[in-house]
Amino acid sequence: xxxxTPAIETRELRKVFGSQVAVRSLSLHVPRGQIFGFLGPxxxxxxxxxxxxxxxVRPTAGTAFVLGAPxxxxxxxxxxxxxxxxxxxxxxxxxxxxxxxxxxxxGMSAARLRTRVGEVLDMVGLAPHRxxxxxxxxxxxxxxxGLAQALVHEPDLIxxxxxxxxxxxxxxxxVRDLLRAERERGATVxxxxxxxxxxxxxxxxxxxxxxxxxxxxxxxxxxxQDEVRVVVHAHHVSDGAMAGLVQWASAPRLEGDQLQFxxxxxxxxxxxxxxxxxxxxxxxxVTPEHIxxxxxxxxxxxxxRGL
Amino acid sequence: MNGIxxxxxxxxxxxxxxxxxxxxxxxxxxxxxxxAVAMHLQVVEFQGRAMSPFVRYQVEAGMLMIGLYTCDxxxxxxxxxxxxxxxxGEISSGTIQAIATKPIARWQILVGKxxxxxxxxxxxxxxxxxxxxxxxxxxxxVLPLHPVRGLVLIVFECVLxxxxxxxxxxxxxxxxxxxxxxxxxxxxxxxxxLEQVSGFSQxxxxxxxxxxxxxxxxxxxxxxxxxxxxxxxxxxSLSFSPFxxxxxxxLVAVAYAGIYLAVALGIAIYHFQRRDL
Numbered sequence: 001x002x003x004x005t006p007a008i009e010t011r012e013l014r015k016v017f018g019s020q021v022a023v024r025s026l027s028l029h030v031p032r033g034q035i036f037g038f039l040g041p042x043x044x045x046x047x048x049x050x051x052x053x054x055x056x057v058r059p060t061a062g063t064a065f066v067l068g069a070p071x072x073x074x075x076x077x078x079x080x081x082x083x084x085x086x087x088x089x090x091x092x093x094x095x096x097x098x099x100x101x102x103x104x105x106x107g108m109s110a111a112r113l114r115t116r117v118g119e120v121l122d123m124v125g126l127a128p129h130r131x132x133x134x135x136x137x138x139x140x141x142x143x144x145x146g147l148a149q150a151l152v153h154e155p156d157l158i159x160x161x162x163x164x165x166x167x168x169x170x171x172x173x174x175v176r177d178l179l180r181a182e183r184e185r186g187a188t189v190x191x192x193x194x195x196x197x198x199x200x201x202x203x204x205x206x207x208x209x210x211x212x213x214x215x216x217x218x219x220x221x222x223x224x225q226d227e228v229r230v231v232v233h234a235h236h237v238s239d240g241a242m243a244g245l246v247q248w249a250s251a252p253r254l255e256g257d258q259l260q261f262x263x264x265x266x267x268x269x270x271x272x273x274x275x276x277x278x279x280x281x282x283x284x285x286v287t288p289e290h291i292x293x294x295x296x297x298x299x300x301x302x303x304x305r306g307l
Numbered sequence: 308m309n310g311i312x313x314x315x316x317x318x319x320x321x322x323x324x325x326x327x328x329x330x331x332x333x334x335x336x337x338x339x340x341x342x343a344v345a346m347h348l349q350v351v352e353f354q355g356r357a358m359s360p361f362v363r364y365q366v367e368a369g370m371l372m373i374g375l376y377t378c379d380x381x382x383x384x385x386x387x388x389x390x391x392x393x394x395x396g397e398i399s400s401g402t403i404q405a406i407a408t409k410p411i412a413r414w415q416i417l418v419g420k421x422x423x424x425x426x427x428x429x430x431x432x433x434x435x436x437x438x439x440x441x442x443x444x445x446x447x448x449v450l451p452l453h454p455v456r457g458l459v460l461i462v463f464e465c466v467l468x469x470x471x472x473x474x475x476x477x478x479x480x481x482x483x484x485x486x487x488x489x490x491x492x493x494x495x496x497x498x499x500x501l502e503q504v505s506g507f508s509q510x511x512x513x514x515x516x517x518x519x520x521x522x523x524x525x526x527x528x529x530x531x532x533x534x535x536x537x538x539x540x541x542x543x544s545l546s547f548s549p550f551x552x553x554x555x556x557x558l559v560a561v562a563y564a565g566i567y568l569a570v571a572l573g574i575a576i577y578h579f580q581r582r583d584l
Contacts, residue, residue, distance in 0.1 A: 105310065
């Protein structure tokens with residue numbers, strides 16, 4: 001089990017509840033050290049997939065490995081952290097007691113916990129509430145304490161199911177900074193979220209899931225250099241000019257004075273403009289537009305048809 | 308194994324911090340007060356009468372059995388009410404997910420929780436039984452014949468009901484779990500009475516029905532065995548009531564209850580290990 005082993009590797013993972021197929025055939029490859037986004041519409045099988053990877057739900061078919069061990073392996077969980085959606089726990093425990101309990105369940109020593117509990121409560125912004133019981137906690141505070149229990153044992157792989165759904169903008173920023181710090185430490189983060197903007201600014205890579213299958217993968221770390229859509233306002237664009245565009249651009253389309261195409265990177269735009277002008281076109285305006293994750297999402301999974 | 312003790316500890320702490328244990332203790336204290344007053348009144352009443360010490364002792368021992376029977380009922384009800392939610396509730400709310408993803412096997416979670424409740428039950432039974440016996444002894448000088456055997460059997464009856472709330476809790480919701488276990492307690496109660504009646508009626512069918520009911524849920528036969536161990540030898544022939552026995556459950560019945568508990572807990576563990584959470 002080396003660090004080159006993928007954090008998560010699944011092959012045709014499937015889950016059927018009665019006659020309902022929750023996850024059709026999930027094949028995933030998550031390398032180490034990434035913040036990996038898992039995106040999909042409601043009912044796409046995201047939560048069931050996470051539960052299978054954590055050993056909470058037994059797969060009907062297929063194989064899955066986390067940190068090199070088959071799912072369901074009890075010992076490997078020492079290196080895994082998990083924040084469930086809508087985290088709830090014994091409300092009679094204080095914040096300190098809750099984090100200490102989870103640390104102990106992860107096999108941490110009492111001596112290590114003495115310093116670590118305060119540290120992790122500080123990280124999630126709950127240090128002033130360390131002696132309060134969960135009974136009086138707001139939804140956002142419960143998310144924060146849930147995050148603390150997921151991170152207390154410094155896991156190598158962290159699963160987060162909708163970690164920011166109950167948080168205000170400051171809380172969301174705190175989670176983003178925390179996840180980046182975890183990545184710096186070398187951890188892999190598997191983030192299940194429906195908040196596209198969160199995924200866009202936080203994740204290195206995103207997998208789109210639809211009907212229990214991965215329909216696309218996208219590398220967000222380099223996304224700003226690729227998939228740039230360009231809108232050009234020009235007159236006299238000849239067929240030859242259009243044909244020549246394919247060396248830089250994909251899917252060129254001309255409608256009246258408006259020419260649209262996609263390029264791999266903005267760096268090629270001067271060459272494109274030179275080509276168009278050289279081929280006799282009068283270029284008035286060139287506007288590069290980055291394709292947002294939301295557009296990719298809608299294109300891939302389709303418009304909301306109602307559930 | 309460490310995980311088991313962590314879970315047992317947190318379960319015990321939960322019992323102490325929740326109101327239900329303290330409510331049950333207050334209920335026990337109130338009943339004890341009523342019991343103490345009743346014993347005192349009986350002593351005063353006897354002082355005005357010429358009565359053989361032997362008969363007097365038998366009556367007072369009978370009253371002690373009433374007190375102990377009340378403690379037994381309270382302990383069983385407390386066991387069921389505190390434990391019906393522990394697995395069923397945590398599964399339905401998703402609370403269990405944060406624990407079941409820790410490096411601890413599911414059977415350890417279940418056994419740890421079970422042992423936590425056993426700890427609570429032992430403490431509760433020891434306090435309420437001890438206090439009842441102390442009150443009876445202080446007012447009348449009466450003592451149960453084999454108090455430790457009785458206490459062990461009553462704890463046994465409670466942990467048997469506990470095994471059932473755990474078993475059904477891995478399958479059903481909190482409410483269904485409660486209905487099922489209380490329903491089975493009802494069957495056990497009826498079985499106990501039918502077996503008692505059979506001591507008089509000699510009807511083979513009633514005996515069979517009584518035994519069948521006690522096989523479905525052997526809890527009540529443990530109380531009747533406990534009563535037999537604690538009462539004076541003569542008490543059984545004096546009256547016909549749940550506090551004294553006409554038909555005494557054999558040690559085979561006690562052994563059956565042990566097997567019943569082990570099987571219920573075994574199925575609970577097996578199902579909890581395999582089910583989706």
